[in-house]
Amino acid sequence: MRKNTFGDCLIIGEIGVIGLAEASHLAAVFLKLSFTDCSGLFAACLGVLFALGVGVLIRRRKHIFTRSRSETPAGALGEQRILYAVFGLIVISQLIFIGMGNAIYRQGDMMTETVESFLVSDGIYRVNPMTGMPYTEGMPLRLKILCLPTLYGSLCRWTGIRPAFLVQKLVPMAVLLSSYGAFSLLGRALFPTEGRKRVWFLLGVSVLLWAGAYGYGMEGFDLLCCGWRGTAIRGGVLLPWTLSLCLRRVWPGIILCILAEACMVWTFYGCGACLAAAAGLTLTLLFCRKLSGRAADRAPEKGAERGGAI
Amino acid sequence: MTELFRNAYMGWADYKGSGKMAGLLLIALVFLWFTGKAKEQRGFLLYAAVSAACCILPVTAVPLMLYQTRFYDYEWIWTIVPLTGAAAYGFAVFLAGQWERGDRESRRRALGATALLVLAMGLCGSLGGDAEGRARENAERKEAYAVVGMLSQRYPGEELCLLAPRNILEYAREADGRIRLVYGRNLWDESLNAYAYDTYDEKALLLYRWMDWVEQSAGVWMPEEDREEMFDTLEERTKDAAAMGVNCFLFPAGVPSEMTERMESALGTSALTLGDYIVFTLF
Numbered sequence: 001m002r003k004n005t006f007g008d009c010l011i012i013g014e015i016g017v018i019g020l021a022e023a024s025h026l027a028a029v030f031l032k033l034s035f036t037d038c039s040g041l042f043a044a045c046l047g048v049l050f051a052l053g054v055g056v057l058i059r060r061r062k063h064i065f066t067r068s069r070s071e072t073p074a075g076a077l078g079e080q081r082i083l084y085a086v087f088g089l090i091v092i093s094q095l096i097f098i099g100m101g102n103a104i105y106r107q108g109d110m111m112t113e114t115v116e117s118f119l120v121s122d123g124i125y126r127v128n129p130m131t132g133m134p135y136t137e138g139m140p141l142r143l144k145i146l147c148l149p150t151l152y153g154s155l156c157r158w159t160g161i162r163p164a165f166l167v168q169k170l171v172p173m174a175v176l177l178s179s180y181g182a183f184s185l186l187g188r189a190l191f192p193t194e195g196r197k198r199v200w201f202l203l204g205v206s207v208l209l210w211a212g213a214y215g216y217g218m219e220g221f222d223l224l225c226c227g228w229r230g231t232a233i234r235g236g237v238l239l240p241w242t243l244s245l246c247l248r249r250v251w252p253g254i255i256l257c258i259l260a261e262a263c264m265v266w267t268f269y270g271c272g273a274c275l276a277a278a279a280g281l282t283l284t285l286l287f288c289r290k291l292s293g294r295a296a297d298r299a300p301e302k303g304a305e306r307g308g309a310i
Numbered sequence: 311m312t313e314l315f316r317n318a319y320m321g322w323a324d325y326k327g328s329g330k331m332a333g334l335l336l337i338a339l340v341f342l343w344f345t346g347k348a349k350e351q352r353g354f355l356l357y358a359a360v361s362a363a364c365c366i367l368p369v370t371a372v373p374l375m376l377y378q379t380r381f382y383d384y385e386w387i388w389t390i391v392p393l394t395g396a397a398a399y400g401f402a403v404f405l406a407g408q409w410e411r412g413d414r415e416s417r418r419r420a421l422g423a424t425a426l427l428v429l430a431m432g433l434c435g436s437l438g439g440d441a442e443g444r445a446r447e448n449a450e451r452k453e454a455y456a457v458v459g460m461l462s463q464r465y466p467g468e469e470l471c472l473l474a475p476r477n478i479l480e481y482a483r484e485a486d487g488r489i490r491l492v493y494g495r496n497l498w499d500e501s502l503n504a505y506a507y508d509t510y511d512e513k514a515l516l517l518y519r520w521m522d523w524v525e526q527s528a529g530v531w532m533p534e535e536d537r538e539e540m541f542d543t544l545e546e547r548t549k550d551a552a553a554m555g556v557n558c559f560l561f562p563a564g565v566p567s568e569m570t571e572r573m574e575s576a577l578g579t580s581a582l583t584l585g586d587y588i589v590f591t592l593f
Contacts, residue, residue, distance in 0.1 A: 079409065102448055106484075108501035113494075116487025128508055130494030132483060133555075137507035164484050186395055187402075190351055197406045204401030207428055208331075208394045211435035215329045217385030219394050220435075235389055243392055247354060268377050273389040276377065280361055280390065285353035 006064055007185050008253070011241050013053055014178060015260045020045040021151035022263040028124045029144060035122045039154035083199040090206040091180060097224060098172045105216070105225040106168075111149060115163040118153040147263050148230055172227025179223055179236030180205070186240045189247035230264030234273060242274045246281040254278045311372075318371035321384025330434040335362060335393050338400025347403050358396035365391055381504060401427065454481035460584055461558065462486050468593055473517070473551050474560035475525045492554045493518055513550045520547045528564035544569065548576045552592060559590040 021042055028038035057064065097103070106112070113129040121127050125144055128135050152171060156163050161170070180202065187201040212220025222232035238257045245253040254274070262270040326332055339359050342348040348355045364370040365387050374387040405427065408420035457478055461470060471490040472482060476498065482489050493514045496502035503509075510518075523540040526532035551559070559573065563586050570581050573590055581588040 103444055107499055110495070110502055110505060113483040113487070116483060120487040128494075128506055129483065130496045130502065130506070131492065132487070132490035133492075135506065135508055137509070139506040139508075140504075143505055163487070183395070183398075187398075190354065190395075190399055191402070194406070197402045200402035200406045201398050204398030204405075205394055207401070207431050208334075208397055211334075211431045212329075212331055212394070214435040215385075217325075217383070217388065218329065218331060231386070231389070239389065239392070240395060243354070243395060247351075266379060266381055268379050271377070273378070276374075277361075277390045277392070281354065281357045284357040284360065288353040288356060 015256045022147040025147040025150040039157045103225045112167045114149040115153045167228045175227040182237045182240040186244040189244040318368040338397045361391045450477045454478045455485045458485040470558045471555045473556045528562035557592040
């Protein structure tokens with residue numbers, strides 16, 4: 001598999017957006033900027049990122065957009081098309097499910113109220129999102145520095161979309177699609193030469209997300225019922241991509257994932273699930289390689305012994 | 311530490327009790343190992359197995375719970391397990407194998423296997439979950455949005471500080487961020503208190519309890535002693551609320567007429583009807 005595909009570039013772009021939102025958010029928190037200034041700063045940074053991204057894509061287009069050699073026999077293409085169509089229908093059904101908004105889970109979460117309070121008070125955490133009154137004791141810094149409310153609030157300010165609609169419907173739809181992008185990359189890493197199995201893999205993921213929509217903490221539940229949360233983005237996008245990067249041994253992307261998680265989710269001093277998963281999988285891969293190396297070393301020895309006996 | 315161990319043990323019991331996705335992962339891993347189909351991605355599958363084992367065993371689950379900070383519940387340690395990825399890998403290997411042969415008989419068998427597997431995966435969840443609870447919640451949300459919309463329309467430009475039944479306050483700030491409250495959703499959803507050091511004073515707690523009685527008084531029945539205490543403290547609670555900044559009182563329309571009259575005299579204003587509610591305003 002190529003080192004960086006278009007899918008990788010899209011996820012890198014998303015992480016770039018999260019990083020810029022974090023930078024603007026921190027600037028506003030520590031310099032006490034108004035939310036209007038914060039979203040303006042974020043817009044300017046985004047413009048630069050977009051220009052850079054387009055530049056990189058144009059410059060490396062041959063490398064990024066070149067289609068990998070098809071390893072699928074012509075007869076299997078029809079089957080793959082049918083599987084992709086079924087997969088597409090499942091994804092559409094999930095998008096409709098999110099759009100209907102019948103299973104929004106907001107217990108323990110105050111994202112919409114926070115975005116509303118940013119927009120109304122034109123400041124970051126100037127009022128308690130739960131009441132709209134000024135804070136009496138304040139809030140923990142570890143939560144104050146997380147950037148998603150600024151990202152969603154800025155999108156609301158630029159587009160005029162109501163926070164509840166953007167946060168509870170549009171963002172989860174975008175996160176779900178990104179998640180399939182990340183799982184597609186994981187599928188490519190798991191089945192580098194078998195396109196047919198990759199489609200089955202994606203189908204399996206889509207069925208599992210539906211099945212997992214039953215309970216708090218499951219990936220399906222996070223993506224379908226509360227896809228705006230940092231934990232949903234981590235579980236649905238960052239972690240599958242981290243695993244695919246580990247399997248492909250593309251290390252810089254993993255650092256981006258760790259940083260993005262620290263910007264969105266309260267972690268143990270930045271050491272979140274992405275770091276743990278990357279470290280765990282890397283160690284396991286090293287262990288397996290060492291094991292297979294020993295087995296390979298032993299094989300010629302055994303062969304030599306047998307040869308000697310003959 | 312004992313509490314953490316208990317949480318880890320009980321957490322796993324809850325996790326496997328509420329759904330069978332972890333079981334599905336274990337079945338996928340067993341299938342891949344015992345059919346020799348795990349060779350190509352041995353590292354990935356070994357990692358999935360080891361990380362799942364670490365989440366199941368309390369001895370290893372506790373350090374993971376400490377690592378993820380105590381802010382999160384037990385189920386979040388499963389984040390590090392590639393549950394969906396590994397189970398989908400097993401799904402892909404199994405079904406791609408089933409559909410490999412092109413003759414009609416094999417395809418018929420593969421179709422049956424696919425249907426059975428998808429059904430089994432569906433049964434690992436709860437097939438729609440608590441639909442009744444969700445429908446009730448959606449109806450409440452719809453009503454709250456409608457009431458808040460009516461308030462904003464009737465009093466444009468006013469800075470409303472609202473005291474209303476719990477199902478309205480639940481969505482009030484989400485529906486319109488300009489509305490202020492003397493107590494919010496974090497009073498009954500305690501997990502939200504992790505987001506701020508602020509706490510509610512005694513008066514806010516008494517007001518919350520009193521509003522609960524007001525809601526009950528509009529219903530069919532409420533305990534007599536609660537009813538008495540509600541009426542005995544009506545003026546005091548109203549005064550407290552006004553002192554805390556409330557300028558808009560929203561009660562269910564079915565509250566006793568004695569309450570409406572005493573509220574009108576306590577606030578020096580008359581009640582207005584707003585859908586299924588009555589409103590007292592101080593502006």
